[in-house]
Amino acid sequence: MMRSDRKLVLFIATSLDGYIARKDGSLDWLFEIEGEGDNGYTEFYDTVDTIIMGRRTYEEILVLEPGNFPYKNKECFVFTSKSAMKDNEDVTFIDIEVGPFVEGLKKQEGNNIWIVGGGELLHAFLKAKLVDEFIITIAPTLIGKGIFLYKEMDVDTKLELKEITQFNQFVQMHYVVKDPS
Amino acid sequence: MMRSDRKLVLFIATSLDGYIARKDGSLDWLFEIEGEGDNGYTEFYDTVDTIIMGRRTYEEILVLEPGNFPYKNKECFVFTSKSAMKDNEDVTFIDIEVGPFVEGLKKQEGNNIWIVGGGELLHAFLKAKLVDEFIITIAPTLIGKGIFLYKEMDVDTKLELKEITQFNQFVQMHYVVKDPS
Numbered sequence: 305m306m307r308s309d310r311k312l313v314l315f316i317a318t319s320l321d322g323y324i325a326r327k328d329g330s331l332d333w334l335f336e337i338e339g340e341g342d343n344g345y346t347e348f349y350d351t352v353d354t355i356i357m358g359r360r361t362y363e364e365i366l367v368l369e370p371g372n373f374p375y376k377n378k379e380c381f382v383f384t385s386k387s388a389m390k391d392n393e394d395v396t397f398i399d400i401e402v403g404p405f406v407e408g409l410k411k412q413e414g415n416n417i418w419i420v421g422g423g424e425l426l427h428a429f430l431k432a433k434l435v436d437e438f439i440i441t442i443a444p445t446l447i448g449k450g451i452f453l454y455k456e457m458d459v460d461t462k463l464e465l466k467e468i469t470q471f472n473q474f475v476q477m478h479y480v481v482k483d484p485s
Numbered sequence: 486m487m488r489s490d491r492k493l494v495l496f497i498a499t500s501l502d503g504y505i506a507r508k509d510g511s512l513d514w515l516f517e518i519e520g521e522g523d524n525g526y527t528e529f530y531d532t533v534d535t536i537i538m539g540r541r542t543y544e545e546i547l548v549l550e551p552g553n554f555p556y557k558n559k560e561c562f563v564f565t566s567k568s569a570m571k572d573n574e575d576v577t578f579i580d581i582e583v584g585p586f587v588e589g590l591k592k593q594e595g596n597n598i599w600i601v602g603g604g605e606l607l608h609a610f611l612k613a614k615l616v617d618e619f620i621i622t623i624a625p626t627l628i629g630k631g632i633f634l635y636k637e638m639d640v641d642t643k644l645e646l647k648e649i650t651q652f653n654q655f656v657q658m659h660y661v662v663k664d665p666s
Contacts, residue, residue, distance in 0.1 A: 446611075459629060
C-alpha cells in the first residue's frame with residue numbers, strides 16, 4: 305500500500321455550527337451522539353502511517369490519555385516553537401518551518417498523513433495550500449460557541465465532494481481540495 | 486395536505502465553513518457549484534404555504550429580482566421594527582413581537598412555514614426555541630469570512646438527523662430540532 309502520492313488529510317468532527325470543542329476544550333456534546341461502530345475511525349486510521357499535530361494538541365492528548373499514547377504504531381511529528389522539547393519513543397518534535405517540512409514528507413514514499421486537531425497548524429497548512437483532503441464528521445448539535453475549526457481566511461478553498469457516509473446521527477463528508485499547490 | 490402541526494423550517498445553503506454570503510452579500514461562490522436539478526428547491530417549496538423573513542432579506546430580494554417577487558403564491562410576512570411600512574400585494578409587514586406571532590401562526594391550520602434568510606430573525610427564533618427543522622445545503626467551498634449562519638448562542642440546540650440527500654456537489658442535511666417548546 306506504499307504510495308508516493310501521499311495526501312495530507314484533515315479528519316475531524318465538528319458541531320453543525322463548525323466548532324471542534326467548547327471554549328474550555330470539552331467534547332461532551334460530541335460523545336453523547338449516537339453513532340455507528342467507530343464512525344469510520346479505523347477505516348481512516350489504516351490509510352495513514354504518519355501523524356502531525358501542534359504542541360497544544362499533543363499536550364491535550366497526554367492529559368486525556370495519560371501513559372497510553374494512542375498513535376504508537378504511526379510516525380508522529382509534533383510542531384513546536386519551543387526548540388528545547390526532547391523527542392520520546394512516541395513523537396519527534398519539529399521546530400522548523402512547517403511548510404517545507406510537510407512538502408518534504410509528501411515527497412517521501414508512504415501512506416497518507418493525518419493532521420490531528422484544528423488549531424494554528426491547520427490554518428498554516430491551509431494558507432500554504434498543503435491540505436489535500438478534508439474528512440469532516442458533523443454532529444447534529446449547535447453548540448453556539450467554542451473553538452471554531454475554520455479560521456478566517458482571505459481566499460476561497462474550493463473542494464470536491466468525494467463521498468458522504470452516514471454513521472447513524474453523524475454525517476461524514478469526504479472532500480478533496482481542488483488544485484492545492 | 487393541510488395540517489395542524491405546522492413546522493417552522495429553516496431551508497438555506499451555506500459554505501462548508503458556515504457562511505450564507507460574503508460580507509457584501511455576494512453568492513458567487515454558491516452559484517458556481519455544480520448541483521443537480523434545482524437542488525431540492527421545488528420539493529421543499531411545495532411543503533410550505535407561508536414564508537417569513539426580516540426586512541433586510543425582503544429588501545435584498547427586491548433588488549435581486551426587481552418587479553418579480555419570487556414567492557407570489559405563498560403568504561409572506563416581513564418582520565420589521567419600522568412601523569410605517571405599508572403592506573403590498575406580495576407581503577404583509579409585522580411589527581409586533583416575533584415569538585407570539587409565530588406561535589399564533591403555528592396554531593393555525595396550514596402547511597409548513599419557511600424562514601427565509603439567516604439573520605437576526607433566525608437568531609430570535611432559535612433563542613425562543615421556535616425553529617422545528619433545519620434543512621441545510623452545504624456547498625463544497627470554504628469562503629473564509631462572510632455572514633455566518635449560526636450566531637453565538639449560550640445554549641446547545643440538539644438536532645436529530647432525518648435525511649441526507651446529495652445533489653451532485655451539494656450535501657443537503659435535514660434535521661429536526663429535539664424538544665423545541
